[in-house]
Amino acid sequence: xxxxxxxxxxxxxxxxxxxxxxxxxxxxxxxxxxxxxxxxxxxxxxxxxxxxxxxxxxxxxxxxxxxxxxxxxxx
Numbered sequence: 001x002x003x004x005x006x007x008x009x010x011x012x013x014x015x016x017x018x019x020x021x022x023x024x025x026x027x028x029x030x031x032x033x034x035x036x037x038x039x040x041x042x043x044x045x046x047x048x049x050x051x052x053x054x055x056x057x058x059x060x061x062x063x064x065x066x067x068x069x070x071x072x073x074x075x
Contacts, residue, residue: 001070008045009070014054015043017061017068032056 001009018028025043029036034053041047049057054065 001072003048004045006070007042007048010049010054010068011043011045013068013070014049014057017063018043018057021061028057028060031060 015025018025022028022031025040026036028034029039032039032053033056038047042049042053049068051065054068058065058067
């Protein structure tokens, strides 16, 4: 898995968690303190998440940051 695929896989997993718990990307941006445009770009896999961002998103979605990693990386 190259970096672009990795970023895209994380973005899809985070987006799914956000929509299932917070309900919207805008709400997640507000709750996490990550700018909407930054969060949207990262959810689309156009930029990498920082560990601190994944921790904040994990907190608001009731998950651990490791839950967002692709399976082959998290194992």
